[in-house]
Amino acid sequence: MWWKEAVIYQVYPRSFQDTNGDGVGDLEGVRRRLPYLKSLGVDALWLSPFYKSPMKDFGYDVADYCDVDPVFVTLQDFDRVLEEAHTLGLKDLVDLVPNHTSSEHPWFLESRASRNSPKRDWYIWKDGKKPNGKKPPTNWNAVTSGNGWHYDPATQQWFWSQFLAIQPDLNYRNPDVKKEMLDTCRFWLDKGVDGFRLDMI
Numbered sequence: 001m002w003w004k005e006a007v008i009y010q011v012y013p014r015s016f017q018d019t020n021g022d023g024v025g026d027l028e029g030v031r032r033r034l035p036y037l038k039s040l041g042v043d044a045l046w047l048s049p050f051y052k053s054p055m056k057d058f059g060y061d062v063a064d065y066c067d068v069d070p071v072f073v074t075l076q077d078f079d080r081v082l083e084e085a086h087t088l089g090l091k092d093l094v095d096l097v098p099n100h101t102s103s104e105h106p107w108f109l110e111s112r113a114s115r116n117s118p119k120r121d122w123y124i125w126k127d128g129k130k131p132n133g134k135k136p137p138t139n140w141n142a143v144t145s146g147n148g149w150h151y152d153p154a155t156q157q158w159f160w161s162q163f164l165a166i167q168p169d170l171n172y173r174n175p176d177v178k179k180e181m182l183d184t185c186r187f188w189l190d191k192g193v194d195g196f197r198l199d200m201i
């Protein structure tokens with residue numbers, strides 16, 4: 001297994017190299033620097049999140065797992081990074097954030113729209129404590145700090161976030177969620193990525 005002894009170099013695209021003059025690094029900047037990484041003796045690059053995102057947690061709040069955020073430019077730019085990496089003999093790993101989405105992801109927006117939403121069970125929703133439901137269901141704390149439950153006045157229930165309130169947890173007890181995330185993995189594997197770095201599983 002190549003990854004057991006490989007030298008893996010993490011690339012944070014936002015701060016790596018800007019090629020279009022907007023002050024933010026982009027995927028073309030990554031592509032241009034691949035020969036340099038190869039010269040360092042790197043075997044694989046690990047790309048930090050470049051997916052569509054509100055960027056409230058620097059891309060770890062994903063709003064679309066299968067597209068590139070415009071700040072990094074396009075999916076075609078990613079394809080060129082992958083092609084160039086493989087031409088140079090480099091492996092390409094992508095960061096995947098399976099625990100949660102952005103609160104602005106279409107799945108969560110649909111889940112939040114109604115208690116009867118078909119995607120309601122894609123996230124973890126609970127009634128609050130009696131008598132009025134205005135207290136969190138449990139005293140569980142998030143990893144970051146404070147209670148991990150967040151109240152939604154529109155539907156009068158609480159949703160769970162292991163990290164930030166803007167990152168609601170997916171409900172992996174729902175088989176549709178499992179299928180969707182496996183399909184996401186297949187999307188990137190079909191493109192030719194060599195593996196994933198799984199964030200916060």
